[in-house]
Amino acid sequence: MEQATPTTATPIRFETHPDRYIHWRLEIEPPLARLVMDVDEEKAQRPGYPLKLNSYDLGVDIELADAVQRLRFEHPEVRAVVVTSGKDRVFCSGANIYMLGSSTHAFKVNFCKFTNETRLSMEDASAHSGLKFLAAVNGACAGGGYELALACDHILLVDDASSAVSLPEVPLLGVLPGTGGLTRVVDKRKVRRDLADAFSSLGEGVKGKRAVQWRLVDETVPLSKFAARVPEKAKELAAAAPARNAPGVELKPLEGKYTKDGIEHRYVTLKVDAGARVAHLTMKGPDAGELKDAAGMRKKGSDLWALRAFRELDDVLLDLRFNRPEVGVVVLQTRGDAANVLAADQALLANKEDWFAAEVLHLMRRVLKRLDLTARTFYAVIDQGSCFAGSLMELALAADRSYMLAANDGPKIALSAMNDGPLPMSNGLSRFETRFLAGKPEIPRDQPMDGDEALEKGLVTFSPDEIDWEDEVRLAIEERASLSPDALTGMEANLRFAGPETMETKIFGRLSAWQNWIFQRPNAVGEKGALTLYGKPERARFTWTRT
Amino acid sequence: MEQATPTTATPIRFETHPDRYIHWRLEIEPPLARLVMDVDEEKAQRPGYPLKLNSYDLGVDIELADAVQRLRFEHPEVRAVVVTSGKDRVFCSGANIYMLGSSTHAFKVNFCKFTNETRLSMEDASAHSGLKFLAAVNGACAGGGYELALACDHILLVDDASSAVSLPEVPLLGVLPGTGGLTRVVDKRKVRRDLADAFSSLGEGVKGKRAVQWRLVDETVPLSKFAARVPEKAKELAAAAPARNAPGVELKPLEGKYTKDGIEHRYVTLKVDAGARVAHLTMKGPDAGELKDAAGMRKKGSDLWALRAFRELDDVLLDLRFNRPEVGVVVLQTRGDAANVLAADQALLANKEDWFAAEVLHLMRRVLKRLDLTARTFYAVIDQGSCFAGSLMELALAADRSYMLAANDGPKIALSAMNDGPLPMSNGLSRFETRFLAGKPEIPRDQPMDGDEALEKGLVTFSPDEIDWEDEVRLAIEERASLSPDALTGMEANLRFAGPETMETKIFGRLSAWQNWIFQRPNAVGEKGALTLYGKPERARFTWTRT
Numbered sequence A, B: 001m002e003q004a005t006p007t008t009a010t011p012i013r014f015e016t017h018p019d020r021y022i023h024w025r026l027e028i029e030p031p032l033a034r035l036v037m038d039v040d041e042e043k044a045q046r047p048g049y050p051l052k053l054n055s056y057d058l059g060v061d062i063e064l065a066d067a068v069q070r071l072r073f074e075h076p077e078v079r080a081v082v083v084t085s086g087k088d089r090v091f092c093s094g095a096n097i098y099m100l101g102s103s104t105h106a107f108k109v110n111f112c113k114f115t116n117e118t119r120l121s122m123e124d125a126s127a128h129s130g131l132k133f134l135a136a137v138n139g140a141c142a143g144g145g146y147e148l149a150l151a152c153d154h155i156l157l158v159d160d161a162s163s164a165v166s167l168p169e170v171p172l173l174g175v176l177p178g179t180g181g182l183t184r185v186v187d188k189r190k191v192r193r194d195l196a197d198a199f200s201s202l203g204e205g206v207k208g209k210r211a212v213q214w215r216l217v218d219e220t221v222p223l224s225k226f227a228a229r230v231p232e233k234a235k236e237l238a239a240a241a242p243a244r245n246a247p248g249v250e251l252k253p254l255e256g257k258y259t260k261d262g263i264e265h266r267y268v269t270l271k272v273d274a275g276a277r278v279a280h281l282t283m284k285g286p287d288a289g290e291l292k293d294a295a296g297m298r299k300k301g302s303d304l305w306a307l308r309a310f311r312e313l314d315d316v317l318l319d320l321r322f323n324r325p326e327v328g329v330v331v332l333q334t335r336g337d338a339a340n341v342l343a344a345d346q347a348l349l350a351n352k353e354d355w356f357a358a359e360v361l362h363l364m365r366r367v368l369k370r371l372d373l374t375a376r377t378f379y380a381v382i383d384q385g386s387c388f389a390g391s392l393m394e395l396a397l398a399a400d401r402s403y404m405l406a407a408n409d410g411p412k413i414a415l416s417a418m419n420d421g422p423l424p425m426s427n428g429l430s431r432f433e434t435r436f437l438a439g440k441p442e443i444p445r446d447q448p449m450d451g452d453e454a455l456e457k458g459l460v461t462f463s464p465d466e467i468d469w470e471d472e473v474r475l476a477i478e479e480r481a482s483l484s485p486d487a488l489t490g491m492e493a494n495l496r497f498a499g500p501e502t503m504e505t506k507i508f509g510r511l512s513a514w515q516n517w518i519f520q521r522p523n524a525v526g527e528k529g530a531l532t533l534y535g536k537p538e539r540a541r542f543t544w545t546r547t
Helices: A058-074 A097-101 A105-129 A144-150 A169-173 A181-188 A193-200 A208-213 A223-240 A294-303 A305-323 A338-350 A355-372 A390-398 A431-435 A451-457 A466-481 A485-495 A503-518 B058-074 B097-101 B105-129 B144-150 B169-173 B181-188 B193-200 B208-213 B223-240 B294-303 B305-323 B338-350 B355-372 B390-398 B431-435 B451-457 B466-481 B485-495 B503-518
Strands: A024-029 A032-037 A080-085 A090-092 A132-137 A140-142 A154-159 A164-166 A219-222 A257-259 A262-264 A268-273 A278-284 A329-335 A377-382 A401-404 B024-029 B032-037 B080-085 B090-092 B132-137 B140-142 B154-159 B164-166 B219-222 B257-259 B262-264 B268-273 B278-284 B329-335 B377-382 B401-404
Touching: A024 A058, A032 A058, A032 A223, A058 A105, A058 A355, A080 A090, A080 A223, A090 A144, A105 A132, A105 A144, A105 A305, A105 A355, A105 A503, A132 A144, A132 A223, A140 A144, A144 A164, A144 A181, A154 A208, A154 A223, A169 B485, A181 A193, A181 A503, A181 B485, A193 B401, A193 B431, A193 B485, A208 A219, A219 A223, A262 A305, A268 A305, A278 A305, A294 A305, A294 A355, A305 A338, A305 A355, A329 A390, A329 A466, A338 A355, A338 A390, A355 A390, A377 A390, A377 A466, A390 A431, A401 A451, A401 A466, A401 B193, A431 B193, A485 A503, A485 B169, A485 B181, A485 B193, A485 B503, A503 B485, A503 B503, B024 B058, B032 B058, B032 B223, B058 B105, B058 B355, B080 B090, B080 B223, B090 B144, B105 B132, B105 B144, B105 B305, B105 B355, B105 B503, B132 B144, B132 B223, B140 B144, B144 B164, B144 B181, B154 B208, B154 B223, B181 B193, B181 B503, B208 B219, B219 B223, B262 B305, B268 B305, B278 B305, B294 B305, B294 B355, B305 B338, B305 B355, B329 B390, B329 B466, B338 B355, B338 B390, B355 B390, B377 B390, B377 B466, B390 B431, B401 B451, B401 B466, B485 B503
Parallel strands: A032 A080, A080 A132, A090 A140, A132 A154, A140 A164, A154 A219, A278 A329, A329 A377, A377 A401, B032 B080, B080 B132, B090 B140, B132 B154, B140 B164, B154 B219, B278 B329, B329 B377, B377 B401
Antiparallel strands: A024 A032, A257 A262, A262 A268, A268 A278, B024 B032, B257 B262, B262 B268, B268 B278
């Protein structure tokens, strides 16, 4: 049975700061940083499961995601990060099983999705910001712990006759290593599929030379040499990364106002109509006169419109996922002056060789990917007063559908260079390319278009006139909110990612879908399921039917 | 709750013949054929659901799969096939909902997989044999009916003010169009994702000009011109296809012996140990002196080893999927002389410009894909007397793991040109390439290798010596058979398809996985689920939580 969503639960917040970290220590020694996992087992996100053996829950992962993001903005001088454990003989034992076993299906799925996004954010930092990660595996490294190591550029395993890497989910829990593990093993590390099979069904994992031979880790060193080898290798990684100078830009708190009915940030607001299961997400464009030069932008820092607005959007998306599970349809709206959006975009693109402008663009890209991967229907409603241009036009292109008012002196949309590549989806294509796989229409950039033209060019789905507008939009939202939420999730997950697949889309599309299926199966979560009975004396009882 | 497998059910057989078709008529008028769907509603595969409105069940699809296969072998002179309906005002209304609603989860999943393979076999015939398909949509075309049309090269829709194409699964049933529909709409036909979204949530579908504008069909014609346009367009498709001369090669019945404990075919046998949930599948190589020239091979026809042996393998795989759902591990073995296998392979490759030899190779490719997509563990056991060479080495490369005895005068394996491209997986790569994504080892072709060498080259997973052999293989099988069947299915679905994704792998990996998840959700199959309540006065009641 589906567990009820604990509506009395305290809402989960995603903002944190190194000063408040409970489970991680972030130590900066340029060009290196050390990210030390030292989970406080008493401080789980909710009661009921101690976080033993450096196991993690969402609270632990929120800190990791924050640390990776802050390193990129606040410590540009850091070029390599040592990810290690503050515990003896254990690196990380993965996601906490009792937490998983006591979570609702929806929470499990969203927890896995967030942890996948966090691991991908490490790989994103490596690929786009030259920030390299060294997994200094100083002890047992199991399940999600190995998946954390897999997200690093180099895995150094201590060879102490006991420390092993393992993915024991299949044999011990009857579920998958769901944080990208299986995909990363064969697609990123290119482990041979039969060895990956043997490895993933071996509860005790693989250690020492065999782990290197099987390509599961890059290197093993004896315990006696481990302490010296870690900084040596980290410096080597740092030296290969392009240098960046301090000072960084502080990511100041967003200070949003959160209520039962929504969120108010400076540029992004969310208003929830709980009865209708609809939320209105409105993003404001910048004021006139956003800064145009790199130094000025850095000085404005986290108050720069693009950085602040997209951080706010990220916060709202995560709030929707975790705190408002019954909202089915999210209406995307914008308010402001399209010319100001285009000018702000243009300033960023003109300065993209500057590390800070580049980081802002990367953050916008990551947040828009988070939107693509959020299992809610998004309808863009392009009405009077809106400013769907350039980076904000991405909201409309990311939406499952868009409705644009066609009227004299009605709203206008505009494409810009921002829609042509700087903000690709997980599939590697821009949203514009993904939309027009059959052939791209000729559309001038930076030119406003009205509803009729936008419809004709294929940029919006429907463009009702003033007579039909209100009813058509209202009915479309009502109809959507009445459909099976599961069928919609599956449909959107398939239609949004037309075109090529990448490691990233394989993780979210293939691996996660199988994991979601298994997370629903009696063999895992039934009364006698392996996940349910983990840690209890009783053994799991399986229905043997293969599908 | 999981429904029990109806063990008393009559086993399903997959061999049929046009003379025995119940639901289809195959009419040959070279260079055209007509494949007319005219479902007998009283003759469903099992009692309980009349097949109204040209809806289909597995029995209907088995005939379609047979027809497509026979056209390629028995009617090489046919170059285009008109797929149409023998009913008035309805082309096909898709998979029968009452059949789905009353099926076990495992049956639903396997039914969808088989129908997907059948649709892909049509596209395969088009791509590889130049056999073109015209969907002559003479009435309502809904769900799986539209998915059938999507598998054709050209969709011609009658414009009679009522006939529409539709994918009504999401709004009406709370499940996905699961026979490749969503993927084909955006990836094959390149329908814009927002239009695909609107289309897939519209119960009544899209008709007339809009269906063309949205790229859902290629052409509409008024009813008055439909009868003339169909053969005209079909002849155009046939004219564009490379000509082939009759006579064809008859696919004679396999005449296997089926018992509770297994199957005996001429070259392939299956022995089931039901208590251990293990089956032994053994494939015999050819005798010496297989024919080397195209004319001789055609004369030998369906008694040619490669054709017969792989048809038998196909039959056994389908039997495993549908009739033996509790078998978890399939041990793949071979018996015979490797030199004979290599000679038979070589004869086929040397004559691949001949249509018949080419068709045999295409069939081998399709059967091996069926193996890759069968949700059972495959372990290749390479022991004394085996002949894992060339095409039969593909069995070992397709297996999740392989165990090879290392001994003096022990078994040998060999690669040949057959492993380098003629038999690609669904991901477009050979099994050899998929295995060695990190870099291919240098391995001479057509050279026998013993267990030690095979292990060193990475061609087998483990190579125990004579002392360990029996225990190691036995334990490996026992251990595997003890693991959660769901977790194994998910793990294998991820590890087998390393590397690139194609439309085909997206259908099986992404779309099917989401559909399997939904097929397990209370919103679809619970007491108040949409699939359960379809056709009843009561409306579905959803749990609104989004995941």
